[in-house]
Structures are given as structure tokens and as C-alpha cells.
Amino acid sequence: MQFEVLAKCHTTRARVCRMKLAHGVTMLPTFMPVATQAAIKGLTPQQVESLGITLILNNTYHLNLRPGIKVLDEAGGAHKFQGWNRNLLTDSGGFQLVSLSKFTTITEEGALFASPFTGEPTMLTPEESISIQHSIGADIIMQLDDVVSSLTVGPRVGEAMERSVRWLDRCIEQHERSGRKDVQNLFAIVQGGLDPVLRDKCLDQMIERKDRVAGYAIGGLSGGEEKGNSLIKQCADRLPVDRPRYSMGIGFAEDLLVCVALGVDMADCVFPTRTARFGVALTFGGPLNLKLGKHTRSFEPIDKDCPCPTCTSGMSRAMLHHIVTIETAGAHAVTQHNLVFQAQIMGRARDAIIEGRFPDYLRTFFRGYFGDKGYPEWCVNALRSVGVDLLDGREVPVIPGSGAKWEYSDAA
Amino acid sequence: MGQQDQPEELVMRFPAFSFSLVATASAFASSSRPKFGGRLGKIILKRQHPLTEDGSAEGSDPPVKQTTEHIIDLDTPNFLSTTSRGVVPHLSRDHCNSMSALRWVHIPFESFLDHTPPVPTLQCGPNPLHTFLGFSTSKQLLSLSLRDPLDAREMPPNGNTYVSANCIRGVRKVTLADWHKYTLATRPDLVFALSDIPFTPLPHSQKRITKSIERSAGWLAEFLRPHKTVTNSAPTHPLNILVQMPGGTSAAAREAFARGLTETLHDREAEAVKPLRCLDDGVAGYAFDLVTLRAGPGPADDPVINPSANQLDAPTEVAEIKEASTLLQDSNLLAGIPTPSTVCAQELITVAAPPLSASALSTLLRSSLAPLPPTKPRLVTGSCSPHEVLELIRDVGVDVFDSGWAVSAASAGVALDFVFPVPSEGLNAKNGRLRLSGRRDLGHNIYDTEYAHDFARLAGSFAASSDKSTALPVCPCFACSPPSSSSHILHSSVDEQSYSPGGEGDLGKAKATIQPPVTRAYVHHLLHTHEMSAHTLLVAHNLAVLDAFFAGVRRVLSHQTADGASEGQTALPLPDEITRFLDAYDRNMLVFDEAKHAWLDVDRARGKGRLAREKGKESDGGSIEGSQ
Numbered sequence A: 001m002q003f004e005v006l007a008k009c010h011t012t013r014a015r016v017c018r019m020k021l022a023h024g025v026t027m028l029p030t031f032m033p034v035a036t037q038a039a040i041k042g043l044t045p046q047q048v049e050s051l052g053i054t055l056i057l058n059n060t061y062h063l064n065l066r067p068g069i070k071v072l073d074e075a076g077g078a079h080k081f082q083g084w085n086r087n088l089l090t091d092s093g094g095f096q097l098v099s100l101s102k103f104t105t106i107t108e109e110g111a112l113f114a115s116p117f118t119g120e121p122t123m124l125t126p127e128e129s130i131s132i133q134h135s136i137g138a139d140i141i142m143q144l145d146d147v148v149s150s151l152t153v154g155p156r157v158g159e160a161m162e163r164s165v166r167w168l169d170r171c172i173e174q175h176e177r178s179g180r181k182d183v184q185n186l187f188a189i190v191q192g193g194l195d196p197v198l199r200d201k202c203l204d205q206m207i208e209r210k211d212r213v214a215g216y217a218i219g220g221l222s223g224g225e226e227k228g229n230s231l232i233k234q235c236a237d238r239l240p241v242d243r244p245r246y247s248m249g250i251g252f253a254e255d256l257l258v259c260v261a262l263g264v265d266m267a268d269c270v271f272p273t274r275t276a277r278f279g280v281a282l283t284f285g286g287p288l289n290l291k292l293g294k295h296t297r298s299f300e301p302i303d304k305d306c307p308c309p310t311c312t313s314g315m316s317r318a319m320l321h322h323i324v325t326i327e328t329a330g331a332h333a334v335t336q337h338n339l340v341f342q343a344q345i346m347g348r349a350r351d352a353i354i355e356g357r358f359p360d361y362l363r364t365f366f367r368g369y370f371g372d373k374g375y376p377e378w379c380v381n382a383l384r385s386v387g388v389d390l391l392d393g394r395e396v397p398v399i400p401g402s403g404a405k406w407e408y409s410d411a412a
Numbered sequence B: 001m002g003q004q005d006q007p008e009e010l011v012m013r014f015p016a017f018s019f020s021l022v023a024t025a026s027a028f029a030s031s032s033r034p035k036f037g038g039r040l041g042k043i044i045l046k047r048q049h050p051l052t053e054d055g056s057a058e059g060s061d062p063p064v065k066q067t068t069e070h071i072i073d074l075d076t077p078n079f080l081s082t083t084s085r086g087v088v089p090h091l092s093r094d095h096c097n098s099m100s101a102l103r104w105v106h107i108p109f110e111s112f113l114d115h116t117p118p119v120p121t122l123q124c125g126p127n128p129l130h131t132f133l134g135f136s137t138s139k140q141l142l143s144l145s146l147r148d149p150l151d152a153r154e155m156p157p158n159g160n161t162y163v164s165a166n167c168i169r170g171v172r173k174v175t176l177a178d179w180h181k182y183t184l185a186t187r188p189d190l191v192f193a194l195s196d197i198p199f200t201p202l203p204h205s206q207k208r209i210t211k212s213i214e215r216s217a218g219w220l221a222e223f224l225r226p227h228k229t230v231t232n233s234a235p236t237h238p239l240n241i242l243v244q245m246p247g248g249t250s251a252a253a254r255e256a257f258a259r260g261l262t263e264t265l266h267d268r269e270a271e272a273v274k275p276l277r278c279l280d281d282g283v284a285g286y287a288f289d290l291v292t293l294r295a296g297p298g299p300a301d302d303p304v305i306n307p308s309a310n311q312l313d314a315p316t317e318v319a320e321i322k323e324a325s326t327l328l329q330d331s332n333l334l335a336g337i338p339t340p341s342t343v344c345a346q347e348l349i350t351v352a353a354p355p356l357s358a359s360a361l362s363t364l365l366r367s368s369l370a371p372l373p374p375t376k377p378r379l380v381t382g383s384c385s386p387h388e389v390l391e392l393i394r395d396v397g398v399d400v401f402d403s404g405w406a407v408s409a410a411s412a413g414v415a416l417d418f419v420f421p422v423p424s425e426g427l428n429a430k431n432g433r434l435r436l437s438g439r440r441d442l443g444h445n446i447y448d449t450e451y452a453h454d455f456a457r458l459a460g461s462f463a464a465s466s467d468k469s470t471a472l473p474v475c476p477c478f479a480c481s482p483p484s485s486s487s488h489i490l491h492s493s494v495d496e497q498s499y500s501p502g503g504e505g506d507l508g509k510a511k512a513t514i515q516p517p518v519t520r521a522y523v524h525h526l527l528h529t530h531e532m533s534a535h536t537l538l539v540a541h542n543l544a545v546l547d548a549f550f551a552g553v554r555r556v557l558s559h560q561t562a563d564g565a566s567e568g569q570t571a572l573p574l575p576d577e578i579t580r581f582l583d584a585y586d587r588n589m590l591v592f593d594e595a596k597h598a599w600l601d602v603d604r605a606r607g608k609g610r611l612a613r614e615k616g617k618e619s620d621g622g623s624i625e626g627s628q
């Protein structure tokens, strides 16, 4: 990996970086669409690439079940298997193992679970997770970590953090043994739950290993909450400047921009593609639920300034209203738009950081996206912590919790 | 703009449709049926647009300076692409406009009847239907019918002045006046006149059949009344009208209707459609609806295929949305919304339609065509196999078919793999499974585990554009010959670095070349994980195979002419090539049934199996570390 910081925001911790991997250059900060089963819902790899997307995510847990490692090896890796020529990231598979199977137990050796096919007890060790990820062949691979829910409290959180550090060492060893260090890059995952002291301990130990890891992920947190964001800030502040920082599972527009302001370079989420299948188009004026009756006779596109194939083809909200949630082509159209919307948020952030107007961009975005519906309080607070006052003299309600109610249905 | 220009402009907006016979089999092979038999034709659609001074085609405020002429031509025999709710199933707009196989697209209007007035009728611009649906006026011919010609479900009876049509909110009565209004408002290139085709339980009485042909003739006459929408102009007949030939399975009734079309009209009737001499003068072509000719309308809901089972993503979708409920406000309201189904029940039923004997079908079609001039295009909807298509070309001289069965195959997970004419070296295992009959499958049931490790391209009968040395024809579809992404949306000023030389990593060089084809193993994986991309790739591929099939038919037909022979072509006459085809490929299409069952099995596994239960709890991935 070649990693270079090109520009920094004069106020916040936001930065623009150039990350060169075996499958090309990805400009950061960026949002990574999720291709769980080696396909972005209904789109071809060429379509995804033409949207200006250079880095996507595959899920190790799913690909290990189907098509399985044997097929991936025969195909020559996941890039060739799915026809994706650009950069690819895989997770460790650990999270799905814990969240999808209630029988999974964590031991020092690894995660013990019942095979979904045979019911046989099966062990996923850190070494095995890495070698599965070697078969997949992603440009960025993740360590296996000991995942606990952010709601967990007590000694289990500290235990999981310490185990994640020990597993990182085993992952590093396995990765270095493989001789694939020049083409695949291992990321560590900072754990420690909602406890700032544990987070600091984890950071200390993982930063010590900096020379053997290519980047860092911030795990165990979600966007949209006050506490989580102060921890993301804590992590981003301390992580080495010459390593990319990846915030896992973040995808709402406001979360993305707050994370970028806190110094995060990469994020992923299924939200934009999933919500597209339910007929919700994301726009700079807030989400549009195309199922709503008010779009029945609307002949304007989702966003007339949007460069996506759906909007540039002039596809009207009325036509989308006619097909979303019924025809797969409706899902494809909104998925294309939503992926471009996510890329636009991050692209505009890159330009704004380079041009020294990122704080303005944040204020403009929130004004357009939330209007007078009110700003989420945690966003206001999180951005104040990096020197940006979203309100800046404006009279906007500040709403505790996640903020504005979107038009998700006729009843809303 | 001068006053007299106005009507001219209006007329101009309806394109000129013409059909010419290039050659008929009877011209070079002696035949006892000169009116019937394989024939080569050409459909030409000329579309004129008023152009404003700056060259933009819309808006009439700046004076009209010139016109631009879009010519779409289509060699026949050929096919039209069927649509569902106005879209080619599983294809996005950018795909539709990049596919050479999509030249004639047919739009059933009934799905738009859920709003009054139907929304496409409110679309502005010179080509409202193209604009609303996103088809290209320079590439695609659009035809419009009220009913979906592939929908055989039982319907309430038609009335004297209306047809019962179906939309998502139930049955709608569409009057002749409504249909006229919708047609004028949407301006399709071709429109099906309303015919009284009963979708009520069989058998139909003689009286009902008589009523059907009387109504159909009356409705056509009504549809042919000159338009009064423009003042100060001579009455005109600007619409290009196709007539769906009624008469059911009664050859006598079919012939009677056809004779009626050619009868010279008198008095009041003649006055009504002036200056037409007879109804046939106002007709651009003849359409045959095979779905109603087969077993007749079936029950509204197929008992075997439960429509709710067709919601491919339903189990996981609902689970997903629940999981996200802390993040997505009001998401519980979303959970009730159905998710896109990748296979609709009707498509599966179409595949399952039992074939009526080919000769019986040909006889019925010839009864309709016998009294009519041979110079107009003949269109058949609802054909169920290439075998039937070939027989209808050979025995009747049908010019245009539809893609329904090939799209159904894609929805069921079948990658088509057949060519016409059959290669002189014959077929081999790469082309599809050999059945006990000694005939090969028309394609591959990609669900089958035998494809899990098969890294070949979808069809053995076609090469991929990345294949260097091969005598096989290239399948141009975006699954077999994926185009390299030539343009990328740039989201910031530094994004170019991702696309500059050296910015593309070790694939920098490979980028310049053509992409390798999608493999059977990959599509197998997509089918088993119920990824929508599987159907997208298969529809594109199957339409390309169908396109190549019709090109092959035209090639064989043209070889029979003196020109073809002089090129040293060795193809046999069409009837002989058809016999070779019928002997080579399985017409029972067992592979389709197997795919359909495999599809239901995967669905059951996802719905009830152990893996599925686990999956029910999953949110579909991501590094969802944090989003719990």
C-alpha cells in the first residue's frame, strides 16, 4: 500500500488521502458500497465502476459459505470471480459469526460455531480467517477480533479487547507467513466498547504494532450516538497519521460527514443499497420515499443535478413510483442513484477539504439535508468538538436522538 | 409558426411506419402456398422531430427551423422485447440503451391504469411514451397494447364498448374513447387496436365468438375515425395500427373477421373512416395472441406457484429492516412494503404453457391471413419455443415474435445456448445436456450444482469477445462480452488520479483490453444466493441469443436468393435447416422445468431450511461491526 495525505482541513481533523493498492488508486475519504455475496444488488461490476466507485466490500462469512473457498481458489480470487477490477476489502467474518448464530462461543483458540450446512461444531481461528481472506484475495483484509455488542458492560468488554490484541498478533503472523503482504494489506481493529480507558489501552497496544499493520479500523461502535462519536474521535486522534482509518458500519450521510470531520478516511454500510430496494432515494435535500403518493405525477428526476445514470436519463419520480419495490429494475435505478449520492457526499468533502472550506461544506450540507426539521444533537456536539458550529447563529431546532423524521411512508 | 404548419407538426410527431418484403421463400422455392412460408422483410420507422434553432428537439417556442429524421430499421423475421410495468425485466436504463438486441420494445399499458388519468398520458414532449419509459427515439421502436399479450389469467367479460384490463388495484374497464385518448396522449410508434378477446372460461359458444369478431371489427372502425384533434386540416389517420386477430380456435370465424377487414365500406361506415376504402387500409399489421389460443385462459392464480413465494428477498428483507429499526426512523412501516420480485408468477406460467400442435396453430393463423394482402407484417405474441417460432416462420410466414419465453428462461435461471442454423459440425456436450430423445437442451439450468465449478462462459455455442481464436460467433451481451468501463463519474477534483495511467494498479494494462466473460460458476453462485444480478446477466444474454437466432433465420432465408448462393454459402433451404434444428434441440424444454423447480427449492431452503433460519437474522452484510 502507498498511502499519502494530500490535504488537511484547517479546522477539523478531516483530511484527503491517496491510497494506492494492488487494484488501483482510491481517493479518501470514501464510502465503500457492500457487495455481500460478490455482487452489488442487481448491478454489473462495470456499472459500479462507471459510477466512480473504486473500492467495495465483500463479506468473508458469506463468501466462505457460498461459493466457498474451493471455488474462489479455482476462480483465482474474488476479483476474478465477480469481474471487479478495482480495490476490494473483506471483513474477518467474525462479526457475522457472532451475530448470526446464537451457538457461537468464543474461546482463546477462536470462535466455535455450528456449521450452517451440517450443524457440526466448527472453529474459526484468527489464522483461518486470514487464510480465507487470502483465498478471496481482497486488497484490504481485516483481523479476526473478539466482537461484543456495544451494549455489553462489565469484564467481558475488557477481555474481548485484550483477546482482540492477542488475535491481532496471530493474524499478523499468519499474514506475514503467507508472503502476500505486498498485495494484501492487513488492518487492525481497535476495540474496547464504550469505555474510553479500555479504548486507550487497546490503542496503545495496537499502535505499538504499527509497522506490521497497514491500517486501522474502529470497531464496536455505530454512528448516530453521542458516546460512539466521542470514542471515534478518541481513536482517530490517536491513530497514526500515516495509516488509513476505517469506521465500520457507518453509512448515513450525517454520520459519514461527522466521521470525516473526526478524521476517518473510510466507511461502509448496507444502508444505501438496502434502502434503495425499499424505494427510498437519498438526496441532498433529505431522503425521498418514492412509494409515497405525492410522487405519482412528479415528472422531475430524483435530483436534476445528480450525475447518476438514473437522473441523467431523466427517469422521473413518477416512473420510479410505478416500479420501485415491484420491478427489480426499480431497485437497480435507485441503487445506482444512492451509490452516486454516497460518492458525491464524500467527493464534495474531498474538494471542500482541499479548498479549505470543509466547515462551510458541513454547514451547507446540514442546512440542505435537515432544513428546518432540526439537527441531531449529537451531530452538533460532535462537530463542535472539532471546532465547527453547525448552528452558527441560525435558529434551527436541535433534536435529541437521531434527529429529523424522514418521509418513509404516507402515514409519516 | 404559420397556422397551416400546426397540423403538419402534429402529424409529423407520429412516425411513418412501413414494411417491405425483401424476398419470400415462395419466390425461389416452389411452394403450394405462395401466401405463406418463410420471408425476409424490412420494417422502417421514420421519425421526424421539429428542431429548434439551437438544435434541441423539444419546445416549440423558438420557431421550427428544420427537422431531424430518425430512421429505425428492423430486418424480419425478428422479435420484440416484452416489458413488465414499462421496463424490460431486470434491465436498468443504461443497459437497455446499450443493447443492440433491443430494437422493438412492446409496452402493455394496463399496469398504468391504477391512476386516472394514467400517468404516462400526462408526460410532456414530442414522444411521451419514450420519454416516460426512458427508451431512445433513435434506437427503439415502441408499440403499445392495452392488455399484456402474455397474460392468460381469467378476466371479467368485456362489454360492448369496453375491455376489461388488469392493474395492481384490480380490474379496470377501458372504453374505446379512453384507449383513443391514451394512444394520442402517449404517441407510441405502433398501437394495438382494441379487439374483443375473451378471457373467460372455455369453451366459448359460437354466439360468443360471433360477438367477438363483430365487436372487434366495430371497435377497429371506431379507432380508425379520422382525428379531429386538429382544426383546419384534412382528416388524417396518423396512427400505425396493429390488429389483434380475433376468432379464437374457430378457423371460420377467423376468416370471417379477416374478410370483413377487406370489404369495401359503404354509406355511413365509409363516411366514418374516410378516406379509407376498407378497414384494412388503415391497418399496419396483423397480430396473433397465442396465449389465448392454447389452453385458453387459466385460473387467475396458479395453484402450484404461490405468488408470495416469488418475493425472492422477502424473508431476509423483512429481517433486515427490523434490525435497522434503531437507525431508520419509521422503518417498521417499511417492513410491510413488498420487495421486488425477480420472477413474476406469470412468467413461470408462460413457460409452463402446453404447446398447441404446431400444425393446428398454423392452420388458425393461415385462416386469418388468407383473405388479407401478404404485404403487411405478421406478429405473434406468446410463442413458447424456438421450435414453434421456426414452424410459424416456415408454415405461415410470421415476421415478428416476442421475447417472453427467453426472458422467462432468464428469470428461471436458464442461460440459453442454441444457434440457428445448427452448426455443420453438430453439437457437443458444451452446448447443453443430451436428453433421452437424442436432442440437446436449449440452454443450461445454471442452478444445477454441475455448474458450481464451471468457469466457462454462459453459452458453448458462442464465444466471448475476449476469446481470441475461435470460429464461433461472439455473443455481444454484457455478460459474455463485458465492455470496459470507458467513463467514470468524477466526484472530486482529485478523482482523476484513480483513472490516470498508474492509477489503476496492476490491472492498468488489462483495462485497455476487453473484459473476460461472466462464468457459469459466478451466475450459479448468484442464483443460489438470490442475487438480482443473476437475472440481469441472464436476460441480457438470452436476448442476445434470441437476436442471433433471428439473424441466423434471416441468413438462411437470404442464402436461398441468387445473391446468397453467389457468395458460395452452403446453407440448406430453410425447411431443411428447420428440420435439422428440430432434430438437434429438445422442444419439450425439460431444462426449463428443472430450473423452475430448482428455483423453488432454493426459495424453500431460504424460507425454511436451517441455513435460511440463520440467515433470517442477518442484515445483508457489510462490516456491521458497529451497527448492532
Ligand SMILES: [Zn+2]
Binding pocket: A302, A303, A306, A307, A308, A309, A310, A311, A312, A336, A337, A338, A340
Ligand atoms: Zn441520481
Ligand SMILES: [Zn+2]
Binding pocket: B458, B475, B476, B477, B478, B479, B480, B481, B540, B541, B542, B544
Ligand atoms: Zn451472452
